Every structure is written in C-alpha cells, then in structure tokens.
Amino acid sequence: MSKIEIGHGSGGSLTKDLIENIFLKYLNSEELKPLDDASYINLKREKTAITTDSYVVRPLFFPGGNIGKLSVCGTVNDLLVSGSVPEYLSLGFIIEEGFPLDSLETILKSINDTAENAGVRVVTGDTKVVEKNKCDGIYINTTGLGELVIPLFLMDVSDGDIVIITGTVGDHGTAVALARDELHIDTLVKSDCASLHELLIPLFDIEGLKWMRDPTRGGVATALAELSEKTGLGVEVFEEKVPVREDVRFISDMLGYDPLYIANEGKALIITSPEAADRIIDNLKKHPLGRDASVIGRVTSNFNRVRLKTRIGGERVLDLLEEELLPRIC
Amino acid sequence: MNKIQEIIKNIHLLVPEGKRVKIMNVCGSHEHTIAYAGIRSLIPENLELIPGPGCPVCICPESDIVNAIILSKKEDVILVTYGDMLRVPTQNGSIRTEGKNYRMVTSPFECLDIARAHPEKKIVFFSIGFETTTAPTAALLEMGVPDNLFILSSHRLTPTIMEVLVKDTEVGIDGFIAPGHVSAIVGSNAWNVFSEKYGIPTVVAGFEPENLLLGILEVLRQLMYKEARTSNVYKSVVKPQGNKQAQKIIEKYFKVAHANWRGIGYIPYSGLELRDEYSVRDAKKVFMLREVKEKNTAGCICAQIILGKSYPSDCTLFRKACNPKNPRGPCMVSFEGACNIWYKTNAAFTSFS
Numbered sequence: 084m085s086k087i088e089i090g091h092g093s094g095g096s097l098t099k100d101l102i103e104n105i106f107l108k109y110l111n112s113e114e115l116k117p118l119d120d121a122s123y124i125n126l127k128r129e130k131t132a133i134t135t136d137s138y139v140v141r142p143l144f145f146p147g148g149n150i151g152k153l154s155v156c157g158t159v160n161d162l163l164v165s166g167s168v169p170e171y172l173s174l175g176f177i178i179e180e181g182f183p184l185d186s187l188e189t190i191l192k193s194i195n196d197t198a199e200n201a202g203v204r205v206v207t208g209d210t211k212v213v214e215k216n217k218c219d220g221i222y223i224n225t226t227g228l229g230e231l232v233i234p235l236f237l238m239d240v241s242d243g244d245i246v247i248i249t250g251t252v253g254d255h256g257t258a259v260a261l262a263r264d265e266l267h268i269d270t271l272v273k274s275d276c277a278s279l280h281e282l283l284i285p286l287f288d289i290e291g292l293k294w295m296r297d298p299t300r301g302g303v304a305t306a307l308a309e310l311s312e313k314t315g316l317g318v319e320v321f322e323e324k325v326p327v328r329e330d331v332r333f334i335s336d337m338l339g340y341d342p343l344y345i346a347n348e349g350k351a352l353i354i355t356s357p358e359a360a361d362r363i364i365d366n367l368k369k370h371p372l373g374r375d376a377s378v379i380g381r382v383t384s385n386f387n388r389v390r391l392k393t394r395i396g397g398e399r400v401l402d403l404l405e406e407e408l409l410p411r412i413c
Numbered sequence: 414m415n416k417i418q419e420i421i422k423n424i425h426l427l428v429p430e431g432k433r434v435k436i437m438n439v440c441g442s443h444e445h446t447i448a449y450a451g452i453r454s455l456i457p458e459n460l461e462l463i464p465g466p467g468c469p470v471c472i473c474p475e476s477d478i479v480n481a482i483i484l485s486k487k488e489d490v491i492l493v494t495y496g497d498m499l500r501v502p503t504q505n506g507s508i509r510t511e512g513k514n515y516r517m518v519t520s521p522f523e524c525l526d527i528a529r530a531h532p533e534k535k536i537v538f539f540s541i542g543f544e545t546t547t548a549p550t551a552a553l554l555e556m557g558v559p560d561n562l563f564i565l566s567s568h569r570l571t572p573t574i575m576e577v578l579v580k581d582t583e584v585g586i587d588g589f590i591a592p593g594h595v596s597a598i599v600g601s602n603a604w605n606v607f608s609e610k611y612g613i614p615t616v617v618a619g620f621e622p623e624n625l626l627l628g629i630l631e632v633l634r635q636l637m638y639k640e641a642r643t644s645n646v647y648k649s650v651v652k653p654q655g656n657k658q659a660q661k662i663i664e665k666y667f668k669v670a671h672a673n674w675r676g677i678g679y680i681p682y683s684g685l686e687l688r689d690e691y692s693v694r695d696a697k698k699v700f701m702l703r704e705v706k707e708k709n710t711a712g713c714i715c716a717q718i719i720l721g722k723s724y725p726s727d728c729t730l731f732r733k734a735c736n737p738k739n740p741r742g743p744c745m746v747s748f749e750g751a752c753n754i755w756y757k758t759n760a761a762f763t764s765f766s
C-alpha cells in the first residue's frame with residue numbers, strides 16, 4: 084500500500100505528484116487549478132463573513148463521517164449560524180509520514196462531496212508532512228468565506244426570546260467516543276455531522292431570528308452558558324423538551340455523560356423572538372435535518388444563569404465546565 | 414397530579430418542621446440521580462440528603478494504585494482496570510500519567526482476551542469496588558483463567574463501612590437509602606442489622622428519580638411512626654436473599670480481611686482478599702507488593718465527604734484548584750464521586766433568585 088513520505092511535503096517533485104495526482108483528482112475548482120501562490124475569488128456582497136477552524140478528531144473515521152467531512156461541515160456551519168451563505172473554503176493539511184494514501188483519498192473524496200453538496204468551492208490549499216509520531220495521522224485546517232446576508236448579534240437577544248434546537252443532541256460526541264477502541268459497545272449511534280445550508284439559509288428571511296450557534300464542543304449547555312454570561316440574561320431550559328436519541332441517552336447514562344454537554348456537528352441552537360418561533364419551527368421541520376426540531380427553553384431577565392428544569396420538575400444550573408468531556412472530538 | 418409530584422408532596426408533609434433530618438444515600442449512583450434530577454431543589458430545606466461512601470474509586474487505597482503504576486512499568490506486565498481508575502491521582506501521579514503498559518476494560522471478562530492475545534505477558538487485573546464488581550471477578554475466576562492472569566484485589570464490603578458510619582455519632586444519620594446494585598447481590602436482608610441493632614430505617618431503592626424519591630418517603634414514613642425496618646422499593650431487582658449464586662462464588666474465591674480505605678485508614682473485616690488456595694493468582698503475593706505510605710493532597714477532604722461529615726462545597730479546593738480536568742483527590746474523578754457530581758451539576762447551588 085502506498086504511503087505518505089516526508090518528501091511529499093518538500094515542495095519538490097513528490098509534492099507536485101501528490102497534488103496533481105491525488106488532490107486535484109478530487110478537488111478541481113477553476114480557482115484552484117492554476118496552483119499559484121494565491122487564488123482570485125469574487126465576493127458578491129459588500130460584507131463577507133470569515134471563519135477558521137482546525138480539526139484533530141480521533142479516530143479519523145467514525146460512524147457518520149470522517150475528518151474530511153467534518154472539516155467542511157464544521158466551517159460551513161460556523162458561517163451559516165453567523166447569518167452568511169458559505170462560498171469559499173481553504174484547506175490546510177498536516178499529514179504524518181506513513182499515512183496511507185488510500186485513506187487520504189477517502190478523506191479528499193469526502194471533502195469534495197461535502198463541499199459540492201454545501202455549495203462551497205475549495206479555492207486554495209496547502210500540505211505539510213511531518214515525521215512519524217509527530218502528529219496523529221492527519222490534521223486539517225479549513226477557512227471559510229461567505230456572503231453575509233443577515234448579521235446576527237448576541238446583544239439583540241432579549242427577555243422572552245425562545246430557544247430552539249434543530250434536532251437530537253449528543254450524537255456526534257457519543258459516536259466518536261464509541262469509535263475509540265477503548266469502549267467495546269456496539270450501537271447504531273452515528274455522528275450527526277452534516278452541512279446545515281438547506282436548513283438554515285431559508286431562515287435568514289424570517290424577521291425575529293436573533294442569534295444562532297452550532298453547539299459543538301461543550302454541547303448545548305456550554306453554548307447557552309456562554310450566551311448567559313455574555314448577555315447577563317438567564318436561560319430556562321426544559322429537559323423534557325430536549326430531543327435525545329434513546330441509545331445516546333442510554334450510553335451517556337452508562338458513561339456518566341450529560342447529553343446536554345456532548346458535542347454536536349449537525350445541529351443549530353437558535354434564539355428567536357416569540358413571534359417568529361412557530362415559523363422557524365415549521366420551516367425546520369420541513370427538512371429531514373430539522374425533523375426533531377424543538378423549542379427547548381426561553382430567555383429571561385428574572386435570573387442570570389442557565390437553569391435546567393429537570394424532567395421531574397427539579398432545577399439545576401448548567402454552567403461552563405472546566406472539563407473537556409472528550410478531548411479531540413472535532 | 415402525577416405520581417412524582419404526589420411523592421414530593423408527601424415528603425414535604427412528613428419532614429418535621431424545624432428539625433434536621435439526615436438521610437444518607439450510600440451509593441454514588443444515587444447521588445448522581447439526586448444531583449442530575451435536581452431532587453434537592455424539590456425537598457424541604459431541613460431534609461439533608463448526604464452522599465455516602467459508595468464510590469469505589471474514591472475509597473480505593475492510594476497504596477494499591479501506586480503499586481498498579483509500578484506493575485504497569487514492568488516490561489512483562491499489562492495492567493488492566495476500569496476506566497475511572499486510570500485517572501485517580503496519587504502522590505506518584507495517576508496510572509494514565511505515570512503508568513506504562515495499561516489497558517482499560519468495562520468488564521473483567523475482557524481480561525481473558527487480553528491474556529490469550531499476549532501469552533508472553535503477565536496480565537494483572539486491578540479489581541476494585543464493592544460487591545457489584547467483586548461478583549464478576551469471582552465469576553471470571555470460576556470460569557478458569559489462563560496461567561498468565563493475576564488479580565490485584567482491592568474489594569471492599571458495603572455493610573461494614575455503613576456500620577462504621579452509624580457508630581460515628583458526629584454525622585447522626587437518621588436513615589439510609591441502601592445501594593440498589595449492591596443489594597441485588599447481598600440481598601435486602603443484609604441491611605437488617607441497621608434497622609434491628611441500630612434502629613435506623615433503611616430502604617433499598619433504585620436509580621430512577623421516582624423510585625429514589627419513594628425510598629426517601631419510606632424512610633420519612635418510618636421516622637414519623639418511629640419504626641425502624643429494612644424496606645425494599647426496588648423489588649423488581651432486589652430480593653431479600655440477594656443473588657445466592659454470586660454470594661457463593663465470592664465466598665469461594667475471597668476471604669474477609671482488614672482493609673485500608675483511602676484517607677480513612679484500616680477498618681477491620683471491611684475488605685476481600687483472594688483465599689490462600691488462590692495465592693498463585695494473587696498479584697500482591699506473586700509480585701511481592703509492598704504497602705506504600707499514603708500521602709493525600711493537602712486540603713483534600715474526600716475522606717470527610719465519604720464519611721458524610723462534609724459536602725464537596727466545604728472543600729477549599731472545590732471548583733478552584735480541583736476540577737474534573739485536574740482532579741486533586743479521588744472524589745473528583747469518577748461520575749460516582751460526590752465532588753465530580755457536584756461539580757458538574759452545581760449541586761451546592763439551590764437558589765436562582
């Protein structure tokens with residue numbers, strides 16, 4: 084089986100071979116093809132959103148996705164929840180010497196499929212190779228650019244606003260945790276890793292949409308705790324309204340995790356005015372990715388933390404935790 | 414009104430005004446349910462639910478963990494244990510930070526595969542916990558194990574530590590919620606001593622909030638009527654005699670011995686060692702392990718918490734120097750540890766106004 088060699092990152096002929104024979108096989112936008120030092124792109128609107136993220140997930144392949152798909156979806160979703168339509172993507176790879184080429188091809192194909200589906204063009208990229216044991220297989224950085232349609236600001240969130248989640252929580256973190264070989268549990272749990280463009284772009288027109296977030300690391304609880312901390316407002320969350328898959332609940336109970344703190348990669352947390360909530364829910368439910376969308380809470384000025392109303396009517400605080408539940412989840 | 418609301422209403426009716434009532438939930442999983450369901454926010458302020466000693470990794474003596482680390486550094490040894498054990502801090506770091514050859518398992522039976530896959534290595538299963546984890550280890554031995562598999566036993570007995578707690582008047586426990594899983598093995602009759610000898614209402618309960626609340630209500634009912642009985646509201650799982658088969662094999666392979674509890678010291682007849690007939694499997698004997706002097710983190714009050722004398726929030730390190738990412742004591746490690754549970758659920762925080 085062919086493998087990545089140190090020379091593949093040297094900038095010389097091996098690099099050229101790798102780029103031309105492998106990378107361009109899957110990634111072939113007009114902008115990328117000249118392989119110049121920089122690519123030229125056209126920006127449609129005056130205002131552009133930009134975001135960057137690095138992906139170090141372990142394992143690289145997990146039920147429902149792989150690091151390639153994740154590195155596109157994660158960045159695309161960051162743009163979407165910021166009220167913009169993703170357009171361009173850059174890709175930076177750090178690859179470990181000895182990494183199998185066929186795995187690289189699977190990852191590249193995934194990147195291309197996901198980007199094409201999400202309507203983003205990969206326009207520039209870079210590859211570096213490091214010695215064996217100096218990184219864990221492959222790390223990917225993506226930067227995304229999108230046209231800003233509707234700027235969303237946290238300061239617009241106010242007392243009485245409604246909190247919506249677009250679907251079940253905790254799927255990604257659970258799937259990745261189980262894909263690590265320490266735990267020998269067979270389940271059907273898959274990562275929810277998905278681009279949310281079809282789900283979220285239609286919401287941009289709805290008056291009353293205030294703020295969105297993709298609740299990745301730290302999950303829904305962390306996203307809301309940050310919202311509360313930054314705005315000084317409280318959030319009340321109703322546990323029984325939060326959709327959690329049966330198997331995810333079972334496994335998290337067993338492992339002592341709280342689904343509200345587990346990472347998601349295909350969900351959005353939406354804050355909306357009460358008037359717009361129904362329209363947003365109706366819109367979300369029209370799409371398969373929003374089938375389980377649910378109003379899970381509301382913003383309040385009566386207190387200033389995140390209060391979970393438990394299924395039996397008890398209360399507890401959802402705070403920022405000093406613990407990474409699962410390191411290298413994305 | 415649904416059933417849970419009804420139970421809660423009755424709990425309010427039965428707690429005498431102006432008097433503190435202290436119920437200890439022995440098992441870490443019960444504390445988990447209490448904290449995650451927000452049960453403390455639903456009951457009268459003068460009803461105290463006190464987390465007890467039932468967190469296996471919290472009470473496992475430091476010496477055994479230090480020895481496990483030493484074993485894992487031997488070229489020909491693979492140390493195998495439960496996931497939480499890997500992160501428990503000691504004076505010499507944790508198995509994860511200082512150990513070398515170690516594996517995590519969720520069940521002792523996985524040791525068989527590891528032993529067969531590595532016939533050239535000595536597999537040491539660091540077997541910890543109460544009756545619930547002793548039973549599977551005994552079952553593993555009963556199945557017949559390969560010659561290269563050894564047991565580092567750090568098992569403890571729940572009834573014995575509960576008796577220590579009862580005798581300690583500082584805490585003043587009014588009632589016990591007995592651990593559901595342990596009861597499934599030892600049987601609800603094992604707790605009769607508390608109701609009969611010490612006059613303390615003791616109720617076996619399960620882990621769903623409703624069942625647990627029902628258990629609390631039953632303790633209060635007995636207190637109200639000045640009764641002291643051992644009751645069982647978890648009958649679907651727990652029988653009066655327990656699991657005879659499990660008791661038999663535990664008895665076959667293990668003998669009761671004086672045992673060290675972390676931060677607490679030696680308690681007579683509170684632990685289990687492999688019987689002399691099985692010395693060839695006993696890692697302590699085979700590897701001639703020596704007892705290491707305990708040196709816990711200054712300021713860590715885990716032992717006090719285990720004994721029901723303090724709450725996690727009483728510790729000056731809680732949420733500051735000590736958190737699940739950087740646990741300074743064993744109670745912050747596992748999801749059965751009171752400090753860990755209180756950290757994640759903010760159990761000390763009760764008022765939103």
Ligand code: SF4
Nearest residue numbers: 713714728735742752
């Ligand atoms: S908070 Fe940490 S240091 Fe304090 S008692 Fe608990 S485990 Fe020990």
